[in-house]
Amino acid sequence: MKILQVFSSNLKALRQWIKQFKWWLIGALAAFLLLFSLFVPLPYYLEMPGGAYDIRSVLTVDDRKDDQEGSYNFVAVSMSQATLAQLIYGWLTPFTEITSMQETTGGYSNDDYIRMNQFYMETSQNNAVYQALSLAGEEVSLDYMGVYVLNVNENSSFKGILQLADTVTGVNSRTFSSSADLIDYVSGLELGEPVTVQYTSDGKAKEAEGKIIRLENGKNGIGIGLVDHTEVNSDKDIVFSTDGVGGPSAGLMFTLDIYDQLTEEDLRQGRVIAGTGTIEKDGSVGDIGGAALKVVAADKAGAEIFFVPNNPVDEAVLKADPAAKTNYEEAAAAAKELGSKMKIVPVTNVQEAIDYLRKQD
Structure with missing residues (x-):
């Protein structure tokens, strides 16, 4: 018991x-x-509306103070590697986008991704300065130094040879006036054809041999991602202070601000003007990512006008996604959903933006 x-x-x-x-x-x-x-952190990124920033806070022309009313604003997207809690928040929150690490960084480390975006920013700034000075009738030249290497395809014969930030200066001892010329040349070479690349790495001139491969877009090439490495020569002292900001999408707004200061035309007329779009040497405005998110940021900042690229959707993109929209269509839809009174203005080149501001004076 x-x-x-x-x-x-x-x-x-x-x-x-x-x-x-x-x-x-x-x-x-x-x-x-x-x-x-x-x-x-998980292998996903959260993209949300960032801020709209007065360009005068990051740019000066001839060390003069621009105290005219109104402002030109570049618009940023806030991006961070997401935790599980942030992913849940993103799924439940409008105007929030979730992307995989591969989609966002291309598989590169955060440090390398930031560095790549700084190269894009440098090229964007140089194109903006060149375009603004040219439109204002000032003496200026944009010297082509080669192309920055941003990435190297896994199947490229230059994998492990060319590194991030190397500058390709020539192919088969030929020099070029732009990255587009370089791409046109190598795309015309035969698949498997031997090719020699001249480049600089850590300030030293080097040369490497490889072969032409088939790229994902179906064209021939050497298999590198690139962006122009340029230098501006002008008597005008135009200084940027954009530490911590990367990417090419502020090009259009940089151009408008510099042009307005150079001509003292005061196209702003006291208005808060925001926008997005890359700028090319010929003044064309290129597409960007996150158009809808940037509309939200500009609207929160009280912008009255929002410039946005309006280029046709690439045929390859449309084939993969028949519902794909232009940047303008994305922006207009976002403004409508917000009930924003901001004017969404489509442009394909910087002159269209200048003409619009003149007509609205």
């Missing part, structure tokens, strides 16, 4: 211990999941 009583007492104690342990385990798991969801 005593044995049964002892066994029963021990069993009761065991059950009580298991019950306590169970709740302790559940609490520990809950705490772990909470900490995991809040602090452990």
